Amino acid sequence: MSAGLLGLRRDGPAIAMGTVPLLFLLLLFVYPVARLLSFSVEGGNFAHFEKALTDGLYVQVFLETLRIALIVAAICLVLGYPLAYGLAIASPLWATIGFAFLLLPFWTSVLVRTYAWMILLGRNGLLNRTLLDLGIIDQPLALLHNRTGVIIGMVHVLLPYMVFPIYSVMRRVDRQLLSAAEGLGASPTQAFRRVFVPLTLPGVFAGATLVFVISLGFFITPALLGGGRVMMIGVQIERLVRQFLDWGLAAAVAIILLAAALGIAALLRRLLRGDLTWS
């Protein structure tokens, strides 16, 4: 029997198992998306791209999206790092409780959560009412239909994406290294700063990349909490399609978004490669 036949025999089932999902994806996902994106070069020229990249409005939208994504990633990091640390050092019981609180919203529909935030953040919402009643403010805060509201909602939705990668890296840090640092004269704070934090940076970068890239294309939360006044790319694409029926321009913007997301992810990967995976 030839080696080729043997090889085929061994790989046969794997190929068969891989084929069906692959066909499914090609037919129902890749093809429609490719068709959609092909609208961007309708007429055989790059007019749509030119417009998307030079029109002040779209440049504004791109910059706003970038800004919001950065702020969201930064806030998620500031909140997520201590949270992940708490979970990493908690007793099994407290870690389970912590994860339940983190995962419960994660499993709830984004739409439901976003509506919940509208109730909380509104002019007459729970938050403003409480603050007014307590006399802490005398004018309702503008928390809805602006950038603040969008950022609050997005941070809430995306926080787990920051916490999980950081948590998993933290759990793998050898605790003995911290003992060693203290034995060598470091205070607990110095051991944390000089040893623990650098060793958890791969998780920080992974989480930040994830949150940032997801933020770039976020739609539901900015659409609802922004009330049409916060222009992120996702919202703009939807408006182009639904209000202006400008499929070509929408497709061009979508491709630019996709390219930006891939580019940023690749850049971060390149920055991280080798240097930040200690082992």
Next chain:
Amino acid sequence: MVEPATGSADLELSGLIRRFGTVTALAGVDLAVRAGELLTILGPSGSGKTTLLKAVAGFEMLDAGDIRLKGRDITLAPPARRNIGMVFQNYALFPHMDVAANVAFPLEMRGMAKAAIAEKVAWALQTVDLAGYGARLPRQLSGGQQQRVALARAVVFDPGLLLLDEPFGALDRKLREQMQLEVKRLQRRLGLTTLFVTHDQEEALILSDRIAVMKSGQIEQLGTPEEIYARPANRFVADFIGESNLFRCRVSAVADGMATLTGEGGLTLRIVAGTLTAIGSEIGALLRPERPRILVPGETAGNMAEGEVVEAVYLGESVKYALRLVGGGSLLVRLPFKAGHGMLSPGQRLRLGWDPADMHAVPWS
């Protein structure tokens, strides 16, 4: 081996007690490590030796007792304030720092000036034969090199005490022996008071100035390697250190400084009486396997036994035989392997002899 200067104890442990629930890890340990000596804590796992080490390093709190280092009470001091250099079992090198940064770490923590740090680091790396390796990351080094870095990092800040936590376990045999000698030489040269924790009795015998054998949270015996090996205090130490034959006997007669012992199967042994005076008391008579010699026909000795080879193991310079004695019972002997002499095979009989002074009595109970 030269005894380290007696007198001043660098590390003094008194009445150390540590309990975990119902388990007593340290049951009142007293120990004084002299300046410049290498003292080994030797014990099986669960003997409390690791708890003792952690307590000295400051990673484990005590229920009772004090620890003094160079006269200073450090019982409650945090690890960072103890000025103890420790080499961990897996070295615990900081993987994100290069070799030089690892070695510089304790100096930086002490606020030393940059130029002084560079000088000290260069000295420490030179000392462990790693000059020129400063820019490498730990993962780019071999196991032996990683250990040298750990050692350099532990001695660079002139610690009051060096702690070694089974540092040779991860190395293969040949490298292990080489590193043991290097560590010993470095320790001597720098005059570092050293506490070494291991479960490996062979390693303990090679490296130590003195050995403290631990069991169930207590020190069973403290002495030089020779003392521990030749005159163990009890059955546990006799059994734990080296290979041994231990005969359960009763003292049947004492005369002229010699005691006659009677064991199972009609075995009669003669031993230097020493403190053995009580006729009828039960003791264990210890005979190390390398002590007996083969008797030529007609030759006699203070103690004699005849037996049949059950198993023979070739060890290179010697052969280890397990014998079944004529009166029942068994004997383990190690005889030099001489070319031409050949090796005895199972079933062959031989007559062995040894002197009363070759034996050592330990309490049986």
